[in-house]
Amino acid sequence: MSKLRLTISMSLDGYVAGPDQSVENPLGVGGTRLHEWAFELESWRAPHGLDGGEVNESSAVVEEGLANVGATIMGRNMFGGHPGGWDADAPWNGWWGDDPPFHHAVFVLTHHAREPLVCEGGTTFTFVTDGIVSALEQARQAAGGKDVSLAGGAQACQEYLAAGLVDEMVINLAPTLLGGGERLFEGLGDDLHGLEPRRSVAAPAVTHLFFSRP
Amino acid sequence: MSKLRLTISMSLDGYVAGPDQSVENPLGVGGTRLHEWAFELESWRAPHGLDGGEVNESSAVVEEGLANVGATIMGRNMFGGHPGGWDADAPWNGWWGDDPPFHHAVFVLTHHAREPLVCEGGTTFTFVTDGIVSALEQARQAAGGKDVSLAGGAQACQEYLAAGLVDEMVINLAPTLLGGGERLFEGLGDDLHGLEPRRSVAAPAVTHLFFSRP
Numbered sequence: 001m002s003k004l005r006l007t008i009s010m011s012l013d014g015y016v017a018g019p020d021q022s023v024e025n026p027l028g029v030g031g032t033r034l035h036e037w038a039f040e041l042e043s044w045r046a047p048h049g050l051d052g053g054e055v056n057e058s059s060a061v062v063e064e065g066l067a068n069v070g071a072t073i074m075g076r077n078m079f080g081g082h083p084g085g086w087d088a089d090a091p092w093n094g095w096w097g098d099d100p101p102f103h104h105a106v107f108v109l110t111h112h113a114r115e116p117l118v119c120e121g122g123t124t125f126t127f128v129t130d131g132i133v134s135a136l137e138q139a140r141q142a143a144g145g146k147d148v149s150l151a152g153g154a155q156a157c158q159e160y161l162a163a164g165l166v167d168e169m170v171i172n173l174a175p176t177l178l179g180g181g182e183r184l185f186e187g188l189g190d191d192l193h194g195l196e197p198r199r200s201v202a203a204p205a206v207t208h209l210f211f212s213r214p
Numbered sequence: 215m216s217k218l219r220l221t222i223s224m225s226l227d228g229y230v231a232g233p234d235q236s237v238e239n240p241l242g243v244g245g246t247r248l249h250e251w252a253f254e255l256e257s258w259r260a261p262h263g264l265d266g267g268e269v270n271e272s273s274a275v276v277e278e279g280l281a282n283v284g285a286t287i288m289g290r291n292m293f294g295g296h297p298g299g300w301d302a303d304a305p306w307n308g309w310w311g312d313d314p315p316f317h318h319a320v321f322v323l324t325h326h327a328r329e330p331l332v333c334e335g336g337t338t339f340t341f342v343t344d345g346i347v348s349a350l351e352q353a354r355q356a357a358g359g360k361d362v363s364l365a366g367g368a369q370a371c372q373e374y375l376a377a378g379l380v381d382e383m384v385i386n387l388a389p390t391l392l393g394g395g396e397r398l399f400e401g402l403g404d405d406l407h408g409l410e411p412r413r414s415v416a417a418p419a420v421t422h423l424f425f426s427r428p
C-alpha cells in the first residue's frame with residue numbers, strides 16, 4: 001500500500017515558516033533556521049550535489065525520508081511566486097531552477113488551472129484544481145506503488161491531516177523560536193486525526209518525532 | 215551560583231495548559247495529557263507517596279529536575295482558585311491539600327497582598343506583590359544556595375524568559391495536541407532570550423528538550 005508521508009521541520013513555537021514570506025524570503029523571516037540541522041549532513045548534501053558533510057543520528061532519518069518516494073504533493077504557497085492566477089507571459093516556475101531536486105511527478109494544489117510544467121531530471125509539476133483527494137489519487141498513480149511525500153506548506157498539511165489522509169508524519173523539531181509565521185497545527189483541534197506517536201530520535205541539532213496510523 | 219530552572223510540559227502545538235481552566239479543571243481541557251508520561255514513573259510516584267512504577271529514559275530527567283531545588287516560584291494562575299483579590303473569609307489555599315509536595319518555600323506572584331500560608335511538611339506559600347525580580351531574590355535567599363524552580367504557569371514563565379532570568383529550561387514535549395489554552399512561547403518574539411539548545415532525550419512517551427545559558 002502506497003503511504004502518504006508528511007515530513008516537515010517545525011520550530012519550538014510551532015511554525016513551519018517564518019513571518020513575511022516573499023519571493024526574496026520563501027521560508028519567511030528566520031525560516032532557514034528550521035533547516036540548518038540538515039545542511040551539514042552528508043545524507044542531505046549528496047542528493048543536492050554537494051560534497052562532504054557529517055554523519056550523525058539524523059542521517060538515517062533523512063535517508064529513510066528520501067527512500068521509496070515516487071511522487072510529491074505540495075501547496076501553491078510552497079510552489080511559490082505570487083497568489084492568484086498565473087502570469088500568462090512569464091509564469092512562476094518554482095524556486096528550484098531548471099533541475100528541481102524531486103526527480104519525479106510533483107502535484108501542486110491550486111485554484112488556478114495551468115498546463116503541466118516539465119523540467120530537467122524527471123521532475124514534472126502538475127497543477128491540480130479539484131482538491132486534495134484528487135491530487136492524492138493522481139500522485140499515487142504516478143508513484144507506481146511507491147509512497148507519496150507531502151512536502152508542505154502549512155495549509156496543505158492541515159487539509160490532509162484534517163481529512164485523516166496522512167499515514168506517517170515526521171516532525172523535525174528545531175530548538176528555535178520564529179515568533180510568527182505559519183503554524184503547522186493551526187485549526188486542527190485537539191487530536192492528531194488518527195496518527196499516534198511512535199518514537200523520537202535525539203540528534204545534535206534537531207529532534208525527530210515520528211507518528212503513524214495504527 | 216543558585217540557578218533559576220524552568221521545567222514544564224508542553225504539547226506539540228505549544229500549550230502548557232488546555233482551554234477553559236477552572237477549579238474543576240486546573241490544567242484546562244485535555245491538560246492532564248501533558249503529564250501522563252510522568253504518572254507511571256517510579257521517580258515521579260515515590261515523591262508523591264505512591265508505590266511502584268516504571269524506570270525508563272525519563273527517570274533520570276525527573277530525578278535531576280527534583281534534585282538541588284531549595285525554593286519554587288509560581289504565578290497566581292498556577293496557585294489557582296480565582297482571579298482578583300483573596301476571599302477574606304475562605305481564601306483559596308492552593309490545589310495541593312494540607313501537605314503540598316514542595317516541602318520548601320514557594321513564592322506566588324500576585325497583585326493582591328496576603329499573609330504567608332504555612333502548610334504541613336515544610337511548604338510555606340509567600341505572596342509576592344512587587345514583581346518577578348523581587349520574587350527571585352526572595353526565593354534565592356530561601357533556597358540557601360540551592361537552585362530555584364520556576365513551576366509555571368505560562369505567563370510567569372514568559373515574564374522570566376523575556377527578562378533573561380531563566381538559567382536552565384527543560385521542556386517535556388508531549389506528542390499530543392490541545393488545540394487551545396495557554397501557549398508557553400506567546401509574546402516572546404523569535405529568540406530564546408539567552409538560552410541555547412543543549413541536548414534532547416528520547417523517552418517512550420515524551421521527549422525532553424534541554425536549554426541553558428552559555
